[in-house]
Amino acid sequence: MKVTMPNLGSLASIAGKSLLSNLGHEVILPPPNTKRTLDLGVRYAPEYCCLPLKIVLGNFIEALEKGADTIITVGGWGPCRFGYYSEIQRMILKSLGYKxxxxxxxxxxGNLIRMLNYINRLRNKKSLPSFIEAFKLAWAKVVTIEELEKEALRVRPRENIKGETSKILKRGLSLIDxxxxxxxxxxIKQKTLIDYSKIIEDNEDKDLIKIKLVGEFYVALEPFVNHNIEEKLGxxxxxxxxxxxxxPWISSFLKFFRENxxxxIIENAAEPYLAQSVGGEGQSTIGHIVLASENGMDGAIQVIPFTCMPEIVAEIISKKVSDDLNFxxxxxxxxxxxxxxGLVTRLDAFVDLLKMKKFERHLIRR
Ligand code: SF4
Structure with missing residues (x-):
């Protein structure tokens, strides 16, 4: 099989590739997301489909053009349009003549039979122990990538030379790959953390504006789609x-390992405002905003793909949360x-507002 999968930051291109190639598959990744990827998705997807569906469709077209013959993706559960997302993409690609x-x-x-069925389809005749080894390695990559990326968010606004954090992160990710x-x-993780600490000497205790980034999974984690919002804010x-x-998203596939x-905690925090799931990350978005306020952060940014149902619900509710908590x-x-x-202007204005509010709080405390 010549397998491919959608781009998702470094996770698919490093950890996903690691899993599949160690199972003996030939992995043909889509090229990194570009305007062409987006244009392809926009051209062939129905207009009102959500943005991630369009970009992922563009990924699939570009990977099939490179010779992939098997697409591995996720889908099948709602209540939002994610439930029929992969089926729509399959139908569009078939109608375009791709095989x-x-x-x-x-x-x-928690359905063990379904789980074993997936493992059988992916393991490419490898033994179960080989599958487990390949999975453990890919999982270690996922966890380490996330740790290093999260630490980069703390280091970047403290770096003495602009761009150093991103350089160190890029080097670390390439070594992990x-x-x-x-x-x-x-x-590699320990070395990268040491390298981070060297570029923020004397700035470790800097009191900075702290923002929680919440919203729809794909837009929040794919830098091309969110216009590198994390780096811009840094x-x-x-x-x-x-x-x-x-x-937690991958863990939900492996219900057995799920860290609940x-x-x-997030769902409990959301409960007074949104007591049940509305699909996607809608309920978590509200929970995170409440927790960010309780934890003394300065504000939150919610990122939404146009027409995303769960996040539109969360957006409406977040106005009440914001008013109640003065957050x-x-x-x-x-x-x-x-x-x-337009994005940079809005981020600039929001950060200025948060700085002003923080300054006012300091004046009141004196
Ligand atoms: S969470 Fe939003 S963007 Fe994602 S599939 Fe559902 S509606 Fe679309």
């Missing part, structure tokens, strides 16, 4: 904390027309 097989992985919800040893991944002197992570505690929330809606300049 391929699509393996759409759905959350097994090129190793097949869990011990080596740990060594260069504005803002410490960003991610409210979206791939780890953090999700329970600023900026909502950014992304579509294919979103431009760089």
């Amino acid at each position: 391929f097989e699509m393996i759409s992985l759905e959350v097994p919800h 090129n190793t097949n040893s869990i011990e080596e991944i740990e060594r 260069y504005l002197g803002v410490e960003v904390e991610r409210g979206v992570s791939a780890i 505690k953090l999700q329970d 600023p929330v900026l909502t950014l809606i992304y579509d294919e027309q979103t431009g760089e300049e």
Whole structure:
């Protein structure tokens, strides 16, 4: 099989590739997301489909053009349009004449038979122990990538030379991409953390504006789609904390390993405003905003793909949360027309507002 999968930051291109190539598959990744990817998705997807569906469709077209014959993707559960996302993409690609097989992985919800079925389809005749080894290595990559990316969010606004954090992170990720040893991944992590600490000497205790980044999973984690919002905020002197992570999301596939505690805390925090799931990350968005306020952060930014149902619900509710808690929330809606300049202007204005509010709080305390 010549397999491909959608781009998702460094996670798919490093950890996803690691899993599949160690199972003996030929992995043909889509090229990094570009305007062409977006244009292809926009050209062939129905107009009112959500933005991630369009970009992922563009990924699939570009990967099939490179020779992929099997698409591995996720899908199949709602209540938002994610439930029929992969099926729509399959139908569009077939209508364009592409020949391929699509393996759409759905959350097994503790269903062992479904889980074993997925493992059998992916393991490429490898033994179960080999599958487990390949999975453990890929999982170590996922966890380490997230740790290093999250630490970069703390380091970047403190760096003495602009761009150093991103350089160190890029080097670390490239080393992780090129190793097949869990011990080596740990060594790379430690070395990268040391390198980070060297570039922020004397700035460790800097009191910075802290913003929680929340919203729809794909837009929050794919830098091309969100116009590198984390880096932009870092260069504005803002410490960003991610409210979206791939780890609980992947864990939900493996219900058996699922770490429930953090999700329970988030859902409990959301409960007075939104007591049940509305699909996607809608309920978590509200929970994260409440927790960010309780934890003394300065504000939150919610990123939404245009027409995303769960996040539109969360956006409406977040206004009430923001009023009740006197906690600023900026909502950014992304579509294919979103431009760089408008985004930068809004981020600048929001950060200025947070700085002013912080200054006022200091004056009141004196
Ligand atoms: S969460 Fe939003 S963007 Fe994602 S599939 Fe559902 S409606 Fe679309």
